[in-house]
Amino acid sequence: MIQLSLFLYGLITAGIYSLIALGFSLSSGTLHILNIAHGDFVMIGAYITYWLFTLYNVNPLLSIIFSFSASLIIAFFVDKLVINPLELKCKNIEEFHSVSVLVFFALSMLLQNMVFLLWGANYVGYTYLDTPILILGVPIAAIRLIIAIVAYLCAITLHLFLFETYTGTSIRAFSQNKERALLIGINVNRLRFIILGISVALAGIAGSLISALYAIFPAIGGSYLIRAMCIAALGGLGSMKGAIFGSIILGFSESFVTFYIGSGLQDLLAYSVLVLILLVKPSGLFAR
């Protein structure tokens, strides 16, 4: 019985993690940037949802659209104002790595500080649809169930987008070989915005979902960034299938570790898995 409920909770956590990790894995695997601000986009999405719900009573599930579009707008400015000029200036890929880490760190500081100035540093939260539903005899809040469904739907949509549309195919081509993608006439500048936009927008959606579950504050980004990095490394950077499996592994192990050992060790678990994977098999468990 306990095992079953831990299993279900793990599955729900895995759904949210997969949204965050898919975006992170996509941007780091294809664009070769280490988006340190990824967790902060989750935070922005969460705050937008919280704000719309408490001020205008907007349904949290509806405000997914708002956090999606807000993330896209931020991604557009980040891409046009920062990433594009930076890529033109950098001589080689190593230099681009190191300066893009700096830029995304600055972005993370900026976003956290703006949210802090606008809404303060306190823990905030709201409750929505928390009536329990029995599933296989396990009581689960209705909102958790809806969130899991939305998260998995988004993951499936992303998969269909990548494998069934022209743009998705060109993204995969771009991730495999940038020069050849350029040669066959793929508009790399447009593609970079699309990749960054998808990555950040998924984080925003995840933020909307998270705000309904946990209390939020301006610095929540860090712990989600770690999980995204851990999952992306587990599955291999840029691998979508790997990211899904990775989040399921991390979601389950977190829910079992929290129950049997203690909640203080959650972050330690994620970091240790990350380091072990990178040392033993840097290309990820699911690399071809």
Add this chain to the structure above:
Amino acid sequence: MMDDMILKSFYSKSKMFLSAATIITILIFLPFIYPNLYILSFLITIFISTILAESFNIFSGYSGLVCLGYAAFYGIGAYASAILINSGISPFISFIISGVAGVALAAFIGSITLRLRSIYFVMVTFSFGEILREIFRNWKAVGGALGITLPPTYTYVAVYFVTLLTMLTCVVVTYKLEKSKIGLYLVAIRENEEAAEALGINVFKYRIIAFCLSCFFPSVTGGLYAWWMTYIDPPTVFSILVSLNAIIMTTFGGKGTWLGPILGTLILGTIGEILWANFPYAYLSIYAVALILIVLFLPEGLIKPLQAIISSASTDKK
């Protein structure tokens, strides 16, 4: 490399040493002439940041890999010194032991991570700091999340001189490294790893030497910080900001030159202090925007335009 050639042509070496000696003399006599606690503590933080930035430069500036894990060594040094000082060992001996502990940890981490590709190396070094923070937070024997309190056994002037001495040592080591064979090997590896390896340079060996050297000073500085603050806890000493500030200041000043990190720390540290005092809430936003602008418009650091100005001035004279 470059800045030194231009400094030679413009100043000549003896003039450079003279100005360095003047600055050091001023710094030595300052606490006696003007014993202001605010100025002293501001200078101590500047010294600590310079050591961290210069250490980052020793490894990343010359070897090209970005290490995000200096917080791990800073924290280990702080904890080692705190425990040793609390058990009655002289602070100065415990700083040295902290440094050695840091180097041992660096040799361990380096030997398993330095063969990784650059993006994985960033991720692994980043997580080592965070892992240590989580371990120390859950480790009840060393205070857990409450941290460690130390007895206040110092005077401000003593801390000032010890940090000044450590900083000068660090700068001299970087200067010597830049002139030495190891420094040249590292630059060769940074510029073209395959070519360097083909010439018979043992890439892994020189990287690990630079990594261990660059981790000694942050560990000692962590110990100094613990001694100065008399209180440490995991979130402060293992903060990712320790590593990132070093990167920011080095990038602003100019990577791969011994002078760059000093310039960067001095200018950004002063600007940061002024911003902090005037805009306590929006401070981080302003700092972040400034950082993005710096990266966009001065990707090679302040040292490049400075060189251009100096060299044009020297040609005008002739």
